[in-house]
Amino acid sequence: MNKSAFEPVSLIIPVYNDPTGIKTTLESVCYDDESSYVKREVIVVDNNSTDETNSIVQEYVERFDHVSLVHEIDIQSSYAARNTGIEHSSGDVLLFLDADMWTPKTWIGDMISTLESNGYDYLGCNVEVVADDQPNVWEHYEQSFSFPIETYLKNKQFAPTCALAVRREVFEEVGLFDERLESSGDKEFGRRVSRAGFTQGYTGDVTVYHPARKSWQALRSKALRIGRGRAQKRQYHQEHGDSHPCHPINYLPPSPFRLRCRFSGQDVSIPLLIAFYLLEYVLKLTQSYGMIRETLAQRQSKREEP
Secondary structure (H helix, E strand, O other), rough: OOOOOOOOEEEEEEEEEHHHHHHHHHHHHOOOOOOOOOOOEEEEOOOOOOHHHHHHHHHHHHHOOOOOEEOOOOOOOOOHHHHHHHHOOOOOEEEOOOOOEEOOOOOHHHHHHHHHHHOOOOEEEEEEEEOOOOOOOHHHHHHHHOOOOHHHHHHHHHOOOOOOEEEEHHHHHOOOOOOOOOOOOHHHHHHHHHHHOOEEEEEEEEEEEEEOOOOHHHHHHHHHHHHHHHHHHHHHHHHHHHOOOOOOOOOOOOOHHHHHHOOOOOOOOOHHHHHHHHHHHHHHHHHHHHHHHHHHHHHHHHHHHH
């Protein structure tokens, strides 16, 4: 591809206690043949891992001149880690990818080309959830419901930070990610970008890959984290108008029409549809439980303040 006006670009990957995941990601974005791809720097930000994650990353730092390892040890937050990566970066465009995801070799170049040719300031792409050849119900649910990024951008003005490209000038104008948030920081940042008048876009022609969660425990952990993040966003960003944790809307069953639209034209059995509907409702209640616990923790913390 033609040389980009943005070269080199900066790819930022936060990681915490995930040696297998970060190896998968680095294998996909690190390669010796630089002749056909955008020049880049790959910045891995370790968020105070306590296992062999650092040693795995260090192997790639020693093999590739464009890979570096920095640390965020003061704040346990993926958004704080991303901010640290931004502070250590030099590119005019910053790309974000999560540890455990993988990409085709052309992903960085394709994202930059789409950003340039469309005049976007902020770009999300397709995320394909990958499961085993015979996925269990948890993996099948993830494949069916996770990462509707085009819908997120159209209706909620954000794309997940797991696969995102942003011009540096956007951060200079609206600020960095809110590192106080455990989750929902991508949504809060995306809405700031939209309010500031920057151009947001989506490309379905560029794809990255995300492993499906394989157990109820993994889905439950994600739902609780989302709930905590929603409570934190409500505390720090009241302008978003998030509902109170006790509002009835947080406990109503999900709309069956969403399920109908998602599986329109697909050959899915009625029992599986019912299982998905019940699972979606249980996860919604789990998120609400996470919101309540975080809200109570916030109130307890305020009472303990001197």
